[in-house]
Amino acid sequence: MALTGSARRSRATRVPPVVLAFVLVPLLAEGFWVFWPALQGFYLSLTSWDGLAAPKFIGLGNYSEMLHDAVFRTAAVNTVLWLLLFGGLSAALGLGTAMLLQKERRGIGFYRAALFLPVVFSLVATALVWQAMYQPDGLINNVLGAVGLGGWKHAWLADQDTAFYAVIVPALWRQVGYVMVLYLAGLKGIDPVLYEAAKVDGATRWQQFRHITLPQLRSVNAVVLSVIVIDSLRSFDVVWALTRGGPYHSSELLSTYMYSTAFQSLRLGYGSALAVVIFLLAFGVIVSYLVRAFREAD
Amino acid sequence: MTATHTAAPAEDTEVRTAPRETAAPRRPLLDGRRLRTAGFHLSAAALSALWLLPIVLVLVTSTRTFDDIAAHGVGSMPHSFSLDGFRQAWVDGGQQRALVNSMLVTLPTVAISLGLASMAAFALSRYDLPLRRVLLLLMLGGNLLPPQILLIPVSRLSEVLGIYDRLYALIGVQVGFGVGFYVFVLHGFMRAIPGEIQQAAVIDGAGPWQIYWRIILPLARPALAALTALSFTWIFNDLLWAITVLRTDSQMPVTASLIGLQGQYVSMWNVIAAGSVIAAAPTVAVFLRFQRHFVAGLNLGAVK
Numbered sequence: 001m002a003l004t005g006s007a008r009r010s011r012a013t014r015v016p017p018v019v020l021a022f023v024l025v026p027l028l029a030e031g032f033w034v035f036w037p038a039l040q041g042f043y044l045s046l047t048s049w050d051g052l053a054a055p056k057f058i059g060l061g062n063y064s065e066m067l068h069d070a071v072f073r074t075a076a077v078n079t080v081l082w083l084l085l086f087g088g089l090s091a092a093l094g095l096g097t098a099m100l101l102q103k104e105r106r107g108i109g110f111y112r113a114a115l116f117l118p119v120v121f122s123l124v125a126t127a128l129v130w131q132a133m134y135q136p137d138g139l140i141n142n143v144l145g146a147v148g149l150g151g152w153k154h155a156w157l158a159d160q161d162t163a164f165y166a167v168i169v170p171a172l173w174r175q176v177g178y179v180m181v182l183y184l185a186g187l188k189g190i191d192p193v194l195y196e197a198a199k200v201d202g203a204t205r206w207q208q209f210r211h212i213t214l215p216q217l218r219s220v221n222a223v224v225l226s227v228i229v230i231d232s233l234r235s236f237d238v239v240w241a242l243t244r245g246g247p248y249h250s251s252e253l254l255s256t257y258m259y260s261t262a263f264q265s266l267r268l269g270y271g272s273a274l275a276v277v278i279f280l281l282a283f284g285v286i287v288s289y290l291v292r293a294f295r296e297a298d
Numbered sequence: 299m300t301a302t303h304t305a306a307p308a309e310d311t312e313v314r315t316a317p318r319e320t321a322a323p324r325r326p327l328l329d330g331r332r333l334r335t336a337g338f339h340l341s342a343a344a345l346s347a348l349w350l351l352p353i354v355l356v357l358v359t360s361t362r363t364f365d366d367i368a369a370h371g372v373g374s375m376p377h378s379f380s381l382d383g384f385r386q387a388w389v390d391g392g393q394q395r396a397l398v399n400s401m402l403v404t405l406p407t408v409a410i411s412l413g414l415a416s417m418a419a420f421a422l423s424r425y426d427l428p429l430r431r432v433l434l435l436l437m438l439g440g441n442l443l444p445p446q447i448l449l450i451p452v453s454r455l456s457e458v459l460g461i462y463d464r465l466y467a468l469i470g471v472q473v474g475f476g477v478g479f480y481v482f483v484l485h486g487f488m489r490a491i492p493g494e495i496q497q498a499a500v501i502d503g504a505g506p507w508q509i510y511w512r513i514i515l516p517l518a519r520p521a522l523a524a525l526t527a528l529s530f531t532w533i534f535n536d537l538l539w540a541i542t543v544l545r546t547d548s549q550m551p552v553t554a555s556l557i558g559l560q561g562q563y564v565s566m567w568n569v570i571a572a573g574s575v576i577a578a579a580p581t582v583a584v585f586l587r588f589q590r591h592f593v594a595g596l597n598l599g600a601v602k
Contacts, residue, residue: 015425016506022421023433026414026477033474034440037451044450051454100342107339113589114346117353120585120592122535124553125574128560129356132567137371139355173352178596185597233444237537241557258446263542268450275446286442290435293482 044272051268062273072274074249075257078164079281082235082253086168086175087228093172094179094224099213101180102187112184116177123174127241130170131157160250163243167251171238175231179224186220187213222292229285233278254278360384360571372567383568384576387559391569393576395548396555400580403465403551404534407472408526414473415480415525416518420510422481423488424496434485437478445475449542456543467543468551472533480525483598487521488514524595527588531581552577 045062047055066072101112118126133139134156141153156166194212203211236255239245245252245260254274262271358376359367366378387393418437422430448471456467491514499509515522537553544550547558556577563569585592 015427019421019425019427019506022417022506022510023427026418026481027433027437029414029470029474030437030440030477033452033455033471034443034448034478037448037455038440038443040451040454041447097345100338100345105335105338107342111342111346114349116593117582117585118349120531120535120581121578122537122553122556122581124535124537124556125578128556128570128574129352131560132359132372132571133352133355135372135567137373139373142371142373173349177349181593181596230442230444237553240537241560255444255446259449259538262450263453272447272450275444275449278444279447282442282444286439289442290439293438294431294435296486 041272041275044269045276047269047272049268051266055269058269062270065270066273066277071249071252071257075245075252075254076277078252079233079254079278081164082168083229083232086171086235087225087232089168090172090175090179090228091221091224093176095183095217097176097180098183098187099209102184112180115180118174119177119181121174123171123237124241126170126174127238130166130173131242134166157243158247160247163247163251167239167242170242171235174238175228179228182220182224182227183217186217190216222288226285226289230282230289233282254281356571356574359567360575362568364566364568367567380568383566383572386563386566386569387573387576391559391562391573392547392555393552393559393573396550396552397576397580399465399549399555400534400551400553403468403472404530407469407476407533408529410469411473411476411480411529412522412525415477416484416515416522417510418477418481419484419488419518420514423485424509424514425506434482438482439478441475441478441482445538448475449538452539453542462543463545463549465544465549468540471539471543472536475539476529476533480529483525484518484521487598488518491517520591520594521598523588524591524598527584527592528595530584531592534581 044055046057046059048058048061049055097115101108101115121129135141136153136155140156144150144152154162156162190213194216195208198208198212234255235253236259239251239253239256240259243251245256249257254277258271258274258278261267261274265271359372360383361379361381362376363378363380363382366376370377421427422434427433452471453462456462456464456471459467461467461470495513495517496509499513504512534551535553536551537557540551540554541557544554547555550558556573559573560570
């Protein structure tokens with residue numbers, strides 16, 4: 001790395017115009033489709049707009065409306081709950097499966113591929129697969145009936161008390177393999193000498209996990225955390241395909257509420273304000289991700 | 299050649315751990331050890347079976363008849379075999395056209411975004427551009443934004459441009475939104491290519507375009523392969539951008555058309571399952587064919 005660094009510095013400082021174009025064209029494409037719309041999004045959150053007449057500037061009116069909006073409160077609480085449950089469980093299960101499947105041995109490729117396969121499905125396809133299982137006459141209720149838990153049978157997606165959790169499960173099913181792959185790479189990076197030394201010192205399995213594995217995985221944990229937070233706040237497809245946020249907003253997330261407010265109720269100003277709230281929730285993670293990227297890019 | 303190793307960490311470790319594995323059977327097999335191996339396979343197989351169960355179920359459901367499902371329930375064992383669900387999803391449900399739309403969007407988007415991203419990454423990693431780090435992070439930052447903040451302005455922007463409800467709009471926004479991440483990953487990869495290779499080319503009179511096209515791009519092939527596999531599935535699986543800039547059913551890619559199918563064939567689970575199989579088949583094929591690149595790609599994107 002040091003070699004490349006010094007080589008770069010000794011290179012001529014004059015940059016050929018074609019190289020400038022190499023950067024500017026993609027930058028303009030992103031500016032046109034991302035940065036410029038993002039600025040508009042922030043501005044629109046300060047307006048009242050039905051998409052037909054010109055947007056009317058109303059200052060922080062949309063934000064003060066949120067304070068009294070019960071659906072917003074539900075969606076915000078659900079989003080935080082989603083972040084904790086979906087995030088926490090996918091990290092825990094991802095690490096667990098990675099530890100289970102970390103050693104190279106016979107059959108390991110199959111097991112890993114089985115857990116990873118759902119990652120390549122679209123969330124919509126994932127949702128439909130699970131929707132069939134959640135039906136009143138579907139597999140889950142049949143299994144419950146067969147093992148004598150018939151009393152637990154539910155219309156999982158139609159019940160206000162279960163819809164939210166019923167939507168998390170397919171999302172988890174798809175995410176665990178992804179997190180597992182990240183942790184597998186992290187576990188491979190740990191020097192085996194550390195474990196051998198610990199064994200010589202008589203450390204138990206738990207002590208090895210607690211004092212070697214976890215500290216050594218610190219950088220991977222940071223990666224997983226950002227991936228999970230960013231993915232959680234983006235979660236939309238699976239909820240949209242399964243419940244549209246219902247019944248009675250019980251599985252509503254900020255992302256689904258934003259979409260239906262903007263594109264079904266055509267309250268574009270209020271929808272933009274909801275999007276800004278999502279942005280603020282993601283902001284901390286985005287910044288920390290960029291800080292790590294900045295250090296790495298050095 | 300140094301480049302290959304960074305993208306394929308899996309192979310290195312396999313080689314490293316192999317001697318320990320072969321050494322084990324030479325010792326007399328202890329019962330405890332055998333028991334532990336059996337326990338491992340038992341739990342790993344159970345876990346895999348649990349994970350594959352929904353996939354098996356959807357495959358089975360897609361080959362049942364509607365009458366069978368109506369009579370015995372969607373969760374029962376199959377009593378019939380028929381590919382009628384596939385025919386209905388493919389022809390009447392519009393999955394065929396939707397799959398074509400998906401390909402018309404996905405293939406150009408992958409090509410354009412990786413083309414543009416590799417150019418930017420090349421310029422940012424191989425030349426002393428002013429503010430290069432700021433530009434790199436700005437581009438990455440754009441990709442990290444929650445898409446919700448962009449939805450309303452992007453749909454309005456495509457209307458103003460006259461490409462609302464056209465596939466061009468979807469290609470445009472997917473390229474613009476994705477390019478920042480690809481630049482970042484490719485920059486990290488290209489930065490590790492030794493400067494001497496480039497200097498030798500400069501002495502031979504090669505211009506920036508030749509260096510990019512003839513030297514850096516071929517050396518970056520492992521990273522490009524990984525990103526191709528990864529971006530193909532991301533773009534192919536997208537729903538949100540599609541339903542934001544498209545309106546007509548005949549324009550929708552396969553994910554959005556699957557939602558249409560869900561509304562159109564309520565409780566005809568054989569058709570819905572067949573539609574899901576059709577929608578998932580291309581990405582599963584990419585995964586099975588390029589599994590190593592795929593996994594490498596996920597790890598390439600992880601900022602340590």
